Amino acid sequence: MTNTASPLPPASAVALASALQRLARADRLLLALDFDGTLAPFVDVPRGARALPEAKAALDRLEHLPDTWVAYVSGRPLSSLETVTEADEDALLIGSHGVEIRFGRDGVSLDLTAEEQDRLARLGEALQELVDDIPSTKLETKPVGYGVHYRLVAAERGPEVVARAREAAAAIGDDLTIRDGKDIIEFSVREAHKGDGVERLREYTQATAVLFAGDDVTDEDGFRVLDPSRGDVGIKVGRGETLAQYRVADERAIATLLTLLAEARAAHVKPSTA
Numbered sequence: 482m483t484n485t486a487s488p489l490p491p492a493s494a495v496a497l498a499s500a501l502q503r504l505a506r507a508d509r510l511l512l513a514l515d516f517d518g519t520l521a522p523f524v525d526v527p528r529g530a531r532a533l534p535e536a537k538a539a540l541d542r543l544e545h546l547p548d549t550w551v552a553y554v555s556g557r558p559l560s561s562l563e564t565v566t567e568a569d570e571d572a573l574l575i576g577s578h579g580v581e582i583r584f585g586r587d588g589v590s591l592d593l594t595a596e597e598q599d600r601l602a603r604l605g606e607a608l609q610e611l612v613d614d615i616p617s618t619k620l621e622t623k624p625v626g627y628g629v630h631y632r633l634v635a636a637e638r639g640p641e642v643v644a645r646a647r648e649a650a651a652a653i654g655d656d657l658t659i660r661d662g663k664d665i666i667e668f669s670v671r672e673a674h675k676g677d678g679v680e681r682l683r684e685y686t687q688a689t690a691v692l693f694a695g696d697d698v699t700d701e702d703g704f705r706v707l708d709p710s711r712g713d714v715g716i717k718v719g720r721g722e723t724l725a726q727y728r729v730a731d732e733r734a735i736a737t738l739l740t741l742l743a744e745a746r747a748a749h750v751k752p753s754t755a
Contacts (some may be wrong), residue, residue, distance in 0.1 A: 497727045500714045501738060504690055505745035507712055509548045511688035512540070512739075513575075513679050513703065515695035516555045516565060518663065519718050522732055525633070527557070527621075530565045533732055539739035546743075547750050550686045554678045556662065556699055558623050559583055573685070575678030578660065578699060580625050580671055582678065584685055593625065597670045600653060601625065604668060607649040611642075618642060626658070626669030639664070662697050676702035692742075693725075694718060694735055 504510060514520055520532040520540075532540070544551040552573035555562045559576030563583075568574060571585040593601065605620075608627050612620040615638070621628040631642040643666050650657055650668045658669040679693055690712035693703045696719045704724040707713035715725035718735060729735060 493727065497716075497729075497738075498741075500727070501742050502745055503712055504692055504714055505742060505749050507688075507690035509550075509687055509689045510746065511550045511552065511682055511686050511691045512543060512742075513552045513554050513682050513691060513693045514540075515675075515697065515700050515703075515718075516553050516557065516562065518696035518732070519694050519700075519735055520732060521565065523632075523663075528561065528564060532566070533736045536732070536736035536739055539736065539743040542743040543739070543746060546746055549746060549750070550682075550688065552682050552686075554579075554675050554682075554693070554695075554703060556628075556660070556667065556675075556697075573682060575675070575682065577624050577626075577669070577673070578667075578702075579673035579675055579678035579681075580669065582681060593670070597625070600657075600670045604650060604653045604657070604670065607653055608646060608668070611645055611649050615642060615645070621665075623667070623669070625671040626667060628662075628665045628667040630665050632664035642666075660699050662699055674702035675700060676706040679703045679706050690714075692716070 517523060517530055520536045521530040524530050540551050543549050550573060552575065553562055553566050554575040556578045557576055559574060559581040562574050562576045566572065573585060574583040605627055608620055608629055612618045612629060615634065617633040619630040621630060629642065629646045631639055634642060646666050658672045660667045679691065683691055691707060692714045693707055694716040695703055698721065701724055704715040707715045709726060714727065717723035717725035717728045718731065729738065
Protein backbone atom coordinates (compact mmCIF):
# COMPACT_ATOMS: atom_id res chain seq x y z
CA MET A 482 0.00 0.00 0.00
CA THR A 483 1.39 3.42 -0.90
CA ASN A 484 2.72 5.55 1.94
CA THR A 485 0.99 8.86 2.45
CA ALA A 486 2.25 12.17 3.73
CA SER A 487 0.85 15.59 4.47
CA PRO A 488 0.59 17.97 1.51
CA LEU A 489 3.46 20.38 1.04
CA PRO A 490 3.20 23.56 3.14
CA PRO A 491 2.51 26.59 0.90
CA ALA A 492 6.10 27.85 1.14
CA SER A 493 7.50 24.43 0.20
CA ALA A 494 5.05 24.07 -2.67
CA VAL A 495 6.16 27.42 -4.06
CA ALA A 496 9.83 26.46 -3.65
CA LEU A 497 9.30 23.16 -5.47
CA ALA A 498 7.43 24.88 -8.30
CA SER A 499 10.32 27.34 -8.66
CA ALA A 500 12.83 24.48 -8.66
CA LEU A 501 10.93 22.75 -11.47
CA GLN A 502 10.92 25.96 -13.51
CA ARG A 503 14.70 26.18 -13.12
CA LEU A 504 15.06 22.53 -14.10
CA ALA A 505 13.00 23.18 -17.23
CA ARG A 506 15.61 25.71 -18.33
CA ALA A 507 18.61 23.39 -17.90
CA ASP A 508 20.90 23.04 -20.89
CA ARG A 509 20.89 19.25 -20.57
CA LEU A 510 18.25 17.71 -18.29
CA LEU A 511 18.26 14.19 -16.83
CA LEU A 512 15.23 12.73 -15.05
CA ALA A 513 16.35 9.70 -13.04
CA LEU A 514 13.33 8.08 -11.41
CA ASP A 515 12.61 5.18 -9.13
CA PHE A 516 9.68 3.12 -10.36
CA ASP A 517 7.70 1.24 -7.68
CA GLY A 518 6.09 3.61 -5.21
CA THR A 519 7.23 6.62 -7.23
CA LEU A 520 5.73 6.27 -10.70
CA ALA A 521 3.70 3.13 -10.10
CA PRO A 522 1.56 2.07 -7.11
CA PHE A 523 2.65 -1.09 -5.31
CA VAL A 524 0.80 -4.23 -6.42
CA ASP A 525 0.66 -7.80 -5.14
CA VAL A 526 2.12 -9.18 -8.39
CA PRO A 527 5.32 -7.15 -9.09
CA ARG A 528 5.35 -7.88 -12.84
CA GLY A 529 1.91 -6.29 -13.10
CA ALA A 530 3.08 -2.85 -11.92
CA ARG A 531 2.77 0.01 -14.41
CA ALA A 532 3.34 3.74 -14.19
CA LEU A 533 0.24 5.86 -13.71
CA PRO A 534 -1.06 6.92 -17.14
CA GLU A 535 -0.51 10.62 -16.35
CA ALA A 536 3.12 9.96 -15.40
CA LYS A 537 3.70 7.80 -18.47
CA ALA A 538 2.29 10.47 -20.78
CA ALA A 539 4.47 13.16 -19.23
CA LEU A 540 7.60 11.01 -19.46
CA ASP A 541 6.88 10.08 -23.08
CA ARG A 542 6.65 13.78 -23.86
CA LEU A 543 9.81 14.65 -21.94
CA GLU A 544 12.00 11.99 -23.50
CA HIS A 545 11.16 13.25 -26.98
CA LEU A 546 12.29 16.80 -26.17
CA PRO A 547 15.79 17.98 -27.17
CA ASP A 548 18.59 17.64 -24.61
CA THR A 549 16.28 15.77 -22.23
CA TRP A 550 16.75 12.22 -20.95
CA VAL A 551 14.46 9.95 -18.92
CA ALA A 552 16.01 7.07 -16.97
CA TYR A 553 14.63 4.52 -14.53
CA VAL A 554 16.68 3.65 -11.44
CA SER A 555 15.33 0.62 -9.59
CA GLY A 556 16.10 -2.25 -7.29
CA ARG A 557 14.32 -4.53 -9.75
CA PRO A 558 16.43 -6.78 -11.96
CA LEU A 559 16.94 -5.26 -15.38
CA SER A 560 14.71 -7.83 -17.10
CA SER A 561 11.82 -6.96 -14.77
CA LEU A 562 12.43 -3.23 -15.10
CA GLU A 563 12.32 -3.52 -18.89
CA THR A 564 8.89 -5.15 -18.63
CA VAL A 565 7.19 -2.82 -16.17
CA THR A 566 8.52 0.38 -17.76
CA GLU A 567 7.63 -0.91 -21.24
CA ALA A 568 11.07 0.28 -22.26
CA ASP A 569 12.11 0.53 -25.88
CA GLU A 570 15.60 -0.33 -27.12
CA ASP A 571 16.87 3.21 -26.52
CA ALA A 572 15.81 3.38 -22.86
CA LEU A 573 18.23 4.26 -20.06
CA LEU A 574 17.83 1.72 -17.26
CA ILE A 575 19.61 1.10 -13.96
CA GLY A 576 18.60 -2.21 -12.37
CA SER A 577 19.51 -4.09 -9.20
CA HIS A 578 20.37 -0.88 -7.31
CA GLY A 579 23.05 0.15 -9.78
CA VAL A 580 24.61 -3.24 -10.50
CA GLU A 581 22.94 -3.64 -13.91
CA ILE A 582 23.13 -0.85 -16.44
CA ARG A 583 21.53 -0.54 -19.85
CA PHE A 584 22.25 2.63 -21.75
CA GLY A 585 19.99 2.10 -24.72
CA ARG A 586 21.83 0.32 -27.49
CA ASP A 587 25.13 0.89 -25.65
CA GLY A 588 24.06 -1.62 -23.00
CA VAL A 589 26.45 -2.88 -20.34
CA SER A 590 26.53 -6.60 -19.61
CA LEU A 591 26.97 -8.15 -16.17
CA ASP A 592 29.44 -11.00 -15.63
CA LEU A 593 29.80 -12.69 -12.24
CA THR A 594 33.06 -14.31 -11.21
CA ALA A 595 33.13 -18.01 -10.29
CA GLU A 596 33.42 -17.06 -6.61
CA GLU A 597 30.42 -14.73 -6.85
CA GLN A 598 28.40 -17.43 -8.60
CA ASP A 599 29.21 -19.92 -5.84
CA ARG A 600 28.20 -17.52 -3.07
CA LEU A 601 25.04 -16.62 -4.98
CA ALA A 602 24.02 -20.27 -5.25
CA ARG A 603 24.61 -20.92 -1.54
CA LEU A 604 22.76 -17.73 -0.60
CA GLY A 605 19.77 -18.79 -2.68
CA GLU A 606 19.61 -22.20 -1.01
CA ALA A 607 19.76 -20.68 2.48
CA LEU A 608 17.07 -18.09 1.82
CA GLN A 609 14.82 -20.58 0.03
CA GLU A 610 14.80 -22.73 3.16
CA LEU A 611 13.69 -19.70 5.14
CA VAL A 612 10.91 -18.80 2.70
CA ASP A 613 9.70 -22.40 2.65
CA ASP A 614 9.41 -22.24 6.43
CA ILE A 615 7.46 -18.96 6.69
CA PRO A 616 4.11 -18.83 4.84
CA SER A 617 3.33 -15.75 2.75
CA THR A 618 6.97 -14.83 2.23
CA LYS A 619 8.43 -14.87 -1.26
CA LEU A 620 11.96 -15.17 -2.59
CA GLU A 621 12.84 -12.95 -5.55
CA THR A 622 15.84 -13.91 -7.64
CA LYS A 623 18.04 -11.01 -8.68
CA PRO A 624 21.13 -10.99 -10.93
CA VAL A 625 23.56 -10.65 -8.02
CA GLY A 626 21.44 -11.65 -5.05
CA TYR A 627 18.01 -12.32 -3.62
CA GLY A 628 15.19 -10.42 -2.00
CA VAL A 629 12.91 -11.80 0.70
CA HIS A 630 9.46 -10.22 0.40
CA TYR A 631 7.21 -10.17 3.45
CA ARG A 632 4.49 -7.66 2.56
CA LEU A 633 1.79 -10.34 2.88
CA VAL A 634 3.07 -11.53 6.26
CA ALA A 635 1.30 -10.35 9.43
CA ALA A 636 2.89 -7.08 10.54
CA GLU A 637 4.06 -8.46 13.87
CA ARG A 638 6.07 -11.17 12.09
CA GLY A 639 7.99 -8.76 9.88
CA PRO A 640 10.91 -8.28 12.32
CA GLU A 641 11.18 -12.05 12.69
CA VAL A 642 11.47 -12.52 8.92
CA VAL A 643 14.19 -9.86 8.71
CA ALA A 644 16.14 -11.30 11.64
CA ARG A 645 16.02 -14.84 10.31
CA ALA A 646 16.96 -13.70 6.79
CA ARG A 647 19.97 -11.84 8.16
CA GLU A 648 20.98 -14.90 10.16
CA ALA A 649 20.70 -17.16 7.12
CA ALA A 650 22.76 -14.78 5.01
CA ALA A 651 25.41 -14.35 7.71
CA ALA A 652 26.12 -18.08 7.47
CA ILE A 653 27.15 -17.53 3.83
CA GLY A 654 29.53 -14.67 4.55
CA ASP A 655 29.94 -11.37 6.32
CA ASP A 656 30.69 -9.33 3.18
CA LEU A 657 27.27 -9.45 1.53
CA THR A 658 25.57 -6.16 0.69
CA ILE A 659 22.33 -5.88 2.67
CA ARG A 660 19.47 -3.47 1.95
CA ASP A 661 16.28 -3.00 3.91
CA GLY A 662 13.37 -1.79 1.83
CA LYS A 663 9.61 -1.58 2.12
CA ASP A 664 8.57 -5.09 3.19
CA ILE A 665 11.68 -6.58 1.60
CA ILE A 666 15.21 -7.33 2.68
CA GLU A 667 17.80 -7.86 -0.04
CA PHE A 668 21.20 -9.51 -0.10
CA SER A 669 23.74 -9.06 -2.90
CA VAL A 670 27.15 -10.57 -3.64
CA ARG A 671 28.27 -7.39 -5.40
CA GLU A 672 28.21 -3.84 -4.04
CA ALA A 673 26.49 -0.98 -5.87
CA HIS A 674 23.76 1.51 -5.04
CA LYS A 675 21.40 3.89 -6.76
CA GLY A 676 23.77 6.80 -6.26
CA ASP A 677 26.29 4.97 -8.44
CA GLY A 678 23.60 4.62 -11.07
CA VAL A 679 22.67 8.30 -10.98
CA GLU A 680 26.32 9.33 -11.33
CA ARG A 681 26.83 6.96 -14.27
CA LEU A 682 23.73 8.41 -15.93
CA ARG A 683 24.93 11.97 -15.39
CA GLU A 684 28.28 11.09 -16.94
CA TYR A 685 26.67 9.30 -19.90
CA THR A 686 24.18 12.07 -20.70
CA GLN A 687 26.50 14.93 -19.66
CA ALA A 688 23.49 16.40 -17.87
CA THR A 689 23.85 19.87 -16.38
CA ALA A 690 20.94 19.25 -13.97
CA VAL A 691 19.33 16.12 -12.56
CA LEU A 692 15.93 15.37 -11.07
CA PHE A 693 15.88 12.24 -8.91
CA ALA A 694 12.70 11.02 -7.22
CA GLY A 695 12.18 7.97 -5.03
CA ASP A 696 10.15 6.63 -2.13
CA ASP A 697 12.32 4.03 -0.42
CA VAL A 698 15.30 4.06 1.94
CA THR A 699 17.44 2.70 -0.91
CA ASP A 700 16.76 5.93 -2.81
CA GLU A 701 18.68 7.93 -0.22
CA ASP A 702 21.90 6.95 -2.01
CA GLY A 703 20.51 8.70 -5.07
CA PHE A 704 19.64 11.84 -3.14
CA ARG A 705 23.10 11.83 -1.58
CA VAL A 706 24.90 12.35 -4.90
CA LEU A 707 22.75 15.28 -6.02
CA ASP A 708 24.28 18.75 -6.09
CA PRO A 709 21.70 21.53 -5.52
CA SER A 710 24.33 24.14 -6.47
CA ARG A 711 24.19 22.70 -10.00
CA GLY A 712 20.41 22.85 -10.07
CA ASP A 713 19.81 19.20 -9.09
CA VAL A 714 16.48 18.45 -7.42
CA GLY A 715 15.64 15.52 -5.13
CA ILE A 716 12.03 14.60 -4.36
CA LYS A 717 11.04 12.12 -1.67
CA VAL A 718 7.71 10.36 -2.17
CA GLY A 719 5.87 9.56 1.06
CA ARG A 720 7.02 9.46 4.66
CA GLY A 721 10.40 8.81 6.22
CA GLU A 722 13.63 10.65 6.90
CA THR A 723 15.30 11.88 3.74
CA LEU A 724 18.15 13.85 2.23
CA ALA A 725 15.87 15.11 -0.55
CA GLN A 726 15.10 18.84 -0.66
CA TYR A 727 11.41 18.26 -1.32
CA ARG A 728 8.65 15.81 -0.40
CA VAL A 729 5.34 14.91 -2.02
CA ALA A 730 2.57 12.63 -0.84
CA ASP A 731 2.32 9.89 -3.44
CA GLU A 732 2.63 8.70 -7.04
CA ARG A 733 -0.18 10.95 -8.23
CA ALA A 734 1.68 14.00 -6.96
CA ILE A 735 4.76 12.91 -8.93
CA ALA A 736 2.62 12.47 -12.04
CA THR A 737 1.32 16.02 -11.62
CA LEU A 738 4.84 17.42 -11.18
CA LEU A 739 6.09 15.58 -14.26
CA THR A 740 3.19 16.97 -16.29
CA LEU A 741 4.06 20.50 -15.16
CA LEU A 742 7.74 19.93 -15.90
CA ALA A 743 6.93 18.59 -19.37
CA GLU A 744 4.88 21.72 -20.13
CA ALA A 745 7.64 24.05 -18.90
CA ARG A 746 10.41 22.13 -20.65
CA ALA A 747 8.52 22.05 -23.94
CA ALA A 748 8.00 25.81 -23.77
CA HIS A 749 11.72 26.35 -23.07
CA VAL A 750 13.18 24.16 -25.81
CA LYS A 751 10.57 24.91 -28.48
CA PRO A 752 12.43 27.93 -29.96
CA SER A 753 15.55 25.82 -30.50
CA THR A 754 13.61 23.24 -32.54
CA ALA A 755 11.82 25.69 -34.80
